[in-house]
Amino acid sequence: MANSKSTAAKTKKSAPAKTPKSNPKQTPELKSVSAQVIQIPLNTLALSPKNVRKVKPNETDDAELKASILENGVKQNLAGYEDGKGGYHIDAGGRRLKALQELADEGKIAKDHPINCLIEDEAEATLTSTIENLQRAAMHPADQFEAFNQMITEGRSEDEIAIKFGVSVDLVRRRLKLARVAPEILDQFREDELTLECVMAFTLSDNHDRQMTVWNAIKDSYSVQPHSIKRLLTETGYSASSKLGRFVGVEAYEKAGGAVITDLFSEHDNTHLENPELLERLAIEKLQEASKPYVGEWKWVDVHLELEHGTFRSFGRIEPEENEPNPDLAKEIETLNAREDALYEFSEDRDWTDDERKEYHAIQPRITQIEAQIEDARPYRAEDRAIAGVVISLGHGGHLNIEKGLVRPEDIPAPAPQAEQDNEGNAVAPQVTAPTSTAPVPIADPAAALRKAEGISASLADDLRTTRHHILQAHLAADYDVAYDAMLYTLCQRAFHGAHGRDILDVSIRPYYANNHDELVADSVAEKMLEALKNDLVLDWMKLDAPEDFRALSALPTEDKQALFAWATAQALKAQMASDNHPSKAIEEIGTRLDVDVAACWRPTASKYWSRVNKAHAVKVSKDLISDEFADDRNRERKGNLAAAMERAFAENAAEAEGFDAATAGKTTRWLPDGMAFEEAYHGDDDHGRDHGETDGAVDADAGGHDGHDGEAALPAFMTEDAA
Numbered sequence: 001m002a003n004s005k006s007t008a009a010k011t012k013k014s015a016p017a018k019t020p021k022s023n024p025k026q027t028p029e030l031k032s033v034s035a036q037v038i039q040i041p042l043n044t045l046a047l048s049p050k051n052v053r054k055v056k057p058n059e060t061d062d063a064e065l066k067a068s069i070l071e072n073g074v075k076q077n078l079a080g081y082e083d084g085k086g087g088y089h090i091d092a093g094g095r096r097l098k099a100l101q102e103l104a105d106e107g108k109i110a111k112d113h114p115i116n117c118l119i120e121d122e123a124e125a126t127l128t129s130t131i132e133n134l135q136r137a138a139m140h141p142a143d144q145f146e147a148f149n150q151m152i153t154e155g156r157s158e159d160e161i162a163i164k165f166g167v168s169v170d171l172v173r174r175r176l177k178l179a180r181v182a183p184e185i186l187d188q189f190r191e192d193e194l195t196l197e198c199v200m201a202f203t204l205s206d207n208h209d210r211q212m213t214v215w216n217a218i219k220d221s222y223s224v225q226p227h228s229i230k231r232l233l234t235e236t237g238y239s240a241s242s243k244l245g246r247f248v249g250v251e252a253y254e255k256a257g258g259a260v261i262t263d264l265f266s267e268h269d270n271t272h273l274e275n276p277e278l279l280e281r282l283a284i285e286k287l288q289e290a291s292k293p294y295v296g297e298w299k300w301v302d303v304h305l306e307l308e309h310g311t312f313r314s315f316g317r318i319e320p321e322e323n324e325p326n327p328d329l330a331k332e333i334e335t336l337n338a339r340e341d342a343l344y345e346f347s348e349d350r351d352w353t354d355d356e357r358k359e360y361h362a363i364q365p366r367i368t369q370i371e372a373q374i375e376d377a378r379p380y381r382a383e384d385r386a387i388a389g390v391v392i393s394l395g396h397g398g399h400l401n402i403e404k405g406l407v408r409p410e411d412i413p414a415p416a417p418q419a420e421q422d423n424e425g426n427a428v429a430p431q432v433t434a435p436t437s438t439a440p441v442p443i444a445d446p447a448a449a450l451r452k453a454e455g456i457s458a459s460l461a462d463d464l465r466t467t468r469h470h471i472l473q474a475h476l477a478a479d480y481d482v483a484y485d486a487m488l489y490t491l492c493q494r495a496f497h498g499a500h501g502r503d504i505l506d507v508s509i510r511p512y513y514a515n516n517h518d519e520l521v522a523d524s525v526a527e528k529m530l531e532a533l534k535n536d537l538v539l540d541w542m543k544l545d546a547p548e549d550f551r552a553l554s555a556l557p558t559e560d561k562q563a564l565f566a567w568a569t570a571q572a573l574k575a576q577m578a579s580d581n582h583p584s585k586a587i588e589e590i591g592t593r594l595d596v597d598v599a600a601c602w603r604p605t606a607s608k609y610w611s612r613v614n615k616a617h618a619v620k621v622s623k624d625l626i627s628d629e630f631a632d633d634r635n636r637e638r639k640g641n642l643a644a645a646m647e648r649a650f651a652e653n654a655a656e657a658e659g660f661d662a663a664t665a666g667k668t669t670r671w672l673p674d675g676m677a678f679e680e681a682y683h684g685d686d687d688h689g690r691d692h693g694e695t696d697g698a699v700d701a702d703a704g705g706h707d708g709h710d711g712e713a714a715l716p717a718f719m720t721e722d723a724a
């Protein structure tokens with residue numbers, strides 16, 4: 001008894017203490033599931049009649065699930081109960097079971113392949129099936145996109161992901177494209193502020209800044225629509241189906257380095273060309289290539305990317321001469337007309353076949369094409385081509401449109417009192433149909449478009465032209481022989497061809513002057529050359545009254561007359577860039593003959609060049625001439641710092657300032673913008689008044705000075721006291 005009491009006492013003492021009043025309730029326990037997961041042969045499993053899913057998923061979803069199971073296995077077990085006959089009914093995981101059974105039927109897995117199953121009481125079947133299908137949230141599409149992108153980041157390929165999930169590679173690419181939309185936009189999608197279609201529209205650009213610019217522009221709109229997003233994203237580019245896109249071609253555009261964006265979510269017009277300046281440059285170059293057969297045959301040839309409706313009404317017109325058309329083409333038109341009549345007669349008795357219908361509708365376009373060929377073959381007289389020109393432009397479908405025989409209003413000859421005729425009674429003077437519109441004729445400026453593509457603005461091009469002209473003028477003013485030939489050339493052009501002569505000088509002596517001329521040339525090498533030359537001119541005779549001034553001029557020594565002649569001729573020089581539209585080849589020859597070294601007279605400074613071009617141009621030039629690393633560093637800099645760095649790299653002391661090797665410094669210290677340089681050497685005969693043993697005003701390559709450089713610029717050799 002004592003032992004029993006002792007035991008009871010011990011038991012009482014060991015009883016659990018009461019729960020403190022401050023926490024009167026126990027934490028509720030999660031209900032346990034009276035089931036176990038076991039592996040069961042596939043051929044003993046069947047779909048339970050208690051499975052609550054009645055509507056079948058679509059075939060695509062089932063195919064993806066089946067492919068995923070084959071590749072990855074079953075990641076989630078099935079659930080069911082015993083059927084009482086040695087088998088099992090599956091009430092949760094019916095789609096997985098169906099996919100496994102199909103794989104077994106196809107021989108891709110064993111029919112008795114072991115499957116993980118949660119086996120529970122049959123009474124739980126309906127509840128389990130309902131929970132399986134109802135108590136789950138579908139993965140948000142944005143999360144799906146980012147999950148695919150994460151797999152790529154982890155090193156999986158697009159093909160591998162497609163196999164893992166049983167989907168096409170195109171679908172993987174679409175999801176990856178969506179994942180790369182700006183995170184802020186995807187967040188708006190998650191919050192139902194944007195539709196999936198709008199997110200798809202944003203994929204037209206990979207640039208997040210651009211995407212956000214468009215989003216900020218439209219987010220407060222009453223209704224954000226995909227077409228609005230696409231329009232804003234592509235407004236600076238061209239569609240591949242545009243006339244420019246068709247004319248240049250996507251392949252040629254990509255070969256030139258153009259960026260292409262493909263709308264993966266559109267079946268039509270889904271390719272966009274993102275570099276409009278490049279596309280326009282390629283189109284102009286192709287138009288200029290097409291114009292070459294007409295250059296020299298006509299007074300002028302212009303190319304245009306765009307022309308307003310009715311433009312050609314501003315020109316006078318000269319009609320071509322009549323001629324016998326090509327007999328083969330004429331015969332083809334006759335055959336086509338006969339076939340068209342025959343097909344029309346067939347249609348009155350029976351319906352056309354598909355081939356006959358296609359043939360009938362192709363006849364008229366072919367006849368139109370042949371007639372255009374016949375018209376194009378009609379010749380123009382030499383007298384007509386001497387006053388008329390050709391305009392080459394793009395047609396609506398991206399084809400070439402060539403208009404010949406156009407006469408500018410100022411070139412239309414005045415009507416003669418009596419029309420001149422040849423021996424056969426045909427008119428000799430050009431017969432021009434008057435313009436039907438007083439609107440000005442279009443001015444072609446393809447050079448400006450080409451410069452724009454390279455990042456050179458119109459105002460910067462004007463300044464470069466002024467600077468180049470000033471340098472050439474200084475050299476011409478120092479060389480009598482070249483000045484004499486240039487003036488004689490101009491006088492002969494005027495004497496023998498009148499107003500249609502090829503002027504390279506303004507014989508009225510109107511010195512070329514730009515608005516910012518003084519600022520551009522101040523303290524430059526060329527300005528110092530001109531000042532020194534002018535100071536040496538003999539001008540006392542000009543203070544005398546006529547005719548004593550003429551007598552005094554006539555009495556001057558030949559050397560003094562030549563110096564005056566060269567100076568005055570240089571003042572009449574016309575300005576041009578070598579990259580201008582139809583530059584005078586004679587002016588280029590003058591610069592070549594004078595061995596004008598533009599690079600020794602001018603270097604691109606921050607204020608006069610690099611701060612005025614776009615960053616892409618500066619980065620490209622530095623990449624081509626220096627290195628990828630240097631270009632990448634410049635690309636990360638602000639515009640002001642970039643311009644300063646480029647000035648140092650392209651100055652005459654670049655090797656010392658930047659530590660470049662001799663080869664790199666040799667390139668940067670000699671680089672000039674397109675159109676600034678003349679040929680490096682004169683290739684004509686040495687008899688043309690050119691003594692290569694003398695300086696003749698050519699700037700020594702080591703002269704060193706340039707526009708805008710701090711300190712006094714060094715003068716060319718011929719201007720030094722030793723040379724004098």
